[in-house]
Amino acid sequence: MDLLANFALGLETAITPTNLFYCFAGVFLGTFVGVIPGIGPLAAISMLFPITFYLDPTAALIMLAGIYYGTTYGGSTASILLNMPGATSAAVTCLDGYPMAQKGRAGIALFMTTIASFTGGSIGIIMLSLFSPLIAEYALTFGPAEYFALMVLGLVAASTITNSTPSKGLAMVVLGMLIATVGIDSQSGAARFTFGSMSLMEGFGISAMAMGLFGIGEILSSVGAKRDGKIDKSSARLRNMIPSRDDWARSWRPGLRGSAIGSFFGALPGTGPSIASFMAYAFEKRISATPERFGNGAIEGVVAPESANNAADQTAFIPTLTLGIPGSATMALMLGALMVHGIQPGPTLISQQPSLFWGLVMSFWIGNLLLLVLNLPLIGLWVRLLMVPYHYLYPAILVFVCIGAYSVRSNPADVVMVLGFGVLGYVMRLADLPAAPLLLGFVLGPLVESQFRRAMVLAQGDFTVVMTRPIAGTVLALTALLLFWTLASTYLRYRRRTKTTLSAQG
Amino acid sequence: MVPDCKEGDRTRGEGEEELERNYRDAFAGLSLAIFGGAAVLYALSKYPMGTVTRMGPGMMPVTLGAILLVFGIIIAVPALFQRGERVELRFRALIVLSASILSFALMIREFGLVPSVFATTLIATFAESKVTLVRALILSASTALLTWSIFILGLGLTLPSYRWPF
Incomplete structure (x- = not known):
């Protein structure tokens, strides 16, 4: 009954006209950028980040979250019609979605992904509302040592699991943490790496960094590159979208399994929607009686990953909101949005800000319902959007980034700083260095530093005290294991690659 | 701020040409190592380290810089023994x-x-x-x-x- 009271409270917050409007704006913009290949949720959230400074924290979070899960809905559209994922979490959807489109079943694929997304999202929301209070209550006993250990695990997991070269991901986390030390040190009051510049005293802003790395960096690397793709317009007519009885029969079980897999991987640090969709696809293929259909337009191969990535989108909020530890760069931005408003997410957030937490949860339901409407009857609109050439879109995106950067402090220097981070983002792309771990390190760096300091003061400088605390010790041991495993496997892969290089030469 | 934007040959490997060594990763790792090393030296000369119990403002930058230096080397050295793709800067x-x-x-x-x-x-x-x-x-x-x-x-x-x- 407690849960029902909380839902009622949340609904009350979520259906105020302001919050409804920002929820709609969020999911609409999310679908918009999700549909356009090349602009992911990170770029979209970064660009709109400054606007949320003017909103109250609940509305801000509702809108940013709406963009986030909205992109996942929209991302599948380009995957199915163009064989080009609109967002990375929709990459797996290409495998069977595009073959379906080639067979003239694009409409059915689009319909089923929307239903699967809604199912996955709903199950993810249920998981979020069931587990968050439990985890928060448990986390009340955590001290600085536990937080330090969990943050280190989060950073290591996020930079190693999804990257093909873990050493690069780890280096980027460290670089992000190093960049975060610029400015006044909160503990000692010393100015670090400011080189006598006044504007560096406050350090770099998270919005300038995110907009530069993901907004400008994205544009710099896609402008001038080759783009192509043709779309069959008729696929998006509503009457071509109705799935057969056979499609339904094949889909409901993969949808539920995908949701379960997605909920699990979404809540873990470092995995998130992309891994979740991949796992769900691999699992369906493994247990299928007819695995040879996968890759040739099997509906299960579309439903499972799409329900998984949407479930993961929702459960990703569990560690962010209950522990204050984001599992991905996108979640780090959500955390940043809260911290700008002076709210520090952690185990006390649910009890101290119940209307914010439950309002957000209920807005997810509303947002998912809105997305159902946006993606079924309005699918034609998005297909038409896919046909707008990129050379008309990027100048407008550029302008939005500039205005956003300037509006934070009405300081033109901030725009130049965004450009600086944009060039850094471009160079990093060229050098094949991932930008997401950099942002995560930047956000978590100062928190890791202060928790470590506190833990060391409590332990009187003895690190073994931290290691022997049951939870902190276990988490650190897990981190060490993960680190060892990834570095060892990279080394083995490198040796294999070098061997083939040598034999190719010889 | 941008440690490695001077090098001429990079990006968007469309894979048209293979190079003897992976210069992209070698330069990336080297730049990171130099950046980390510079941070260590600068922080050591300017900010007090403190002790583990009472950490000074220099502790974090020195530690992070040193880790970055190590990772830079881990990225750069193997790259010298691998084949790479040409990177094109637009x-x-x-x-x-x-x-x-x-x-x-x-x-x-x-x-x-x-x-x-x-x-x-x-x-x-x-x-x-x-x-x-x-x-x-x-x-x-x-x-x-x-x-x-x-x-x-x-x-x-x-x-x-x-x-x-x-």
Whole structure:
């Protein structure tokens, strides 16, 4: 009954006209950028980040979250019609979605992904509302040592699991943490790496960094590159979208399994929607009686990953909101949005800000319902959007980034700083260095530093005290294991690659 | 801030040409190592380290710089023994778009929103040669109108929409 009271409270917050409007704006913009290949949720959230400074924290979070899960809905559209994922979490959807489109079943694929997304999202929301209070209550006993250990695990997991070269991901986390030390040190009051510049005293802003790395960096690397793709317009007519009885029969079980897999991987640090969709696809293929259909337009191969990535989108909020530890760069931005408003997410957030937490949860339901409407009857609109050439879109995106950067402090220097981070983002792309771990390190760096300091003061400088605390010790041991495993496997892969290089030469 | 933007050969491996060594990773790792090393030296000379119980402002930068140095080497050294792809740097996009953003930073205070957005959009269209001048002008004007209606009319940002400084 407690849960029902909380839902009622949340609904009350979520259906105020302001919050409804920002929820709609969020999911609409999310679908918009999700549909356009090349602009992911990170770029979209970064660009709109400054606007949320003017909103109250609940509305801000509702809108940013709406963009986030909205992109996942929209991302599948380009995957199915163009064989080009609109967002990375929709990459797996290409495998069977595009073959379906080639067979003239694009409409059915689009319909089923929307239903699967809604199912996955709903199950993810249920998981979020069931587990968050439990985890928060448990986390009340955590001290600085536990937080330090969990943050280190989060950073290591996020930079190693999804990257093909873990050493690069780890280096980027460290670089992000190093960049975060610029400015006044909160503990000692010393100015670090400011080189006598006044504007560096406050350090770099998270919005300038995110907009530069993901907004400008994205544009710099896609402008001038080759783009192509043709779309069959008729696929998006509503009457071509109705799935057969056979499609339904094949889909409901993969949808539920995908949701379960997605909920699990979404809540873990470092995995998130992309891994979740991949796992769900691999699992369906493994247990299928007819695995040879996968890759040739099997509906299960579309439903499972799409329900998984949407479930993961929702459960990703569990560690962010209950522990204050984001599992991905996108979640780090959500955390940043809260911290700008002076709210520090952690185990006390649910009890101290119940209307914010439950309002957000209920807005997810509303947002998912809105997305159902946006993606079924309005699918034609998005297909038409896919046909707008990129050379008309990027100048407008550029302008939005500039205005956003300037509006934070009405300081033109901030725009130049965004450009600086944009060039850094471009160079990093060229050098094949991932930008997401950099942002995560930047956000978590100062928190890791202060928790470590506190833990060391409590332990009187003895690190073994931290290691022997049951939870902190276990988490650190897990981190060490993960680190060892990834570095060892990279080394083995490198040796294999070098061997083939040598034999190719010889 | 950008440690490795001078090197000439990079990006977007369309995989047309293979190189003897993976210069991309070698340069990336080397730049990171130099950046980390520089941070260590600078922090050591300027900020007190403190003790583990009472950490000084230098502890974190020195530790992080040292880890970055190690990872830089881990990235760079194996790359010397691997084959790599040629990386292509698109100077045109980089220069034109930088000019476009800088024009916004320089104009926004003096001229206000509408002229700045117009100029930024117009310059940005030159990054690709796909848009004719007439269409670029139409695009710039409509972007200016759109941003004006969103940010000044809609969100009520305290920004002058038009100004003539002379």
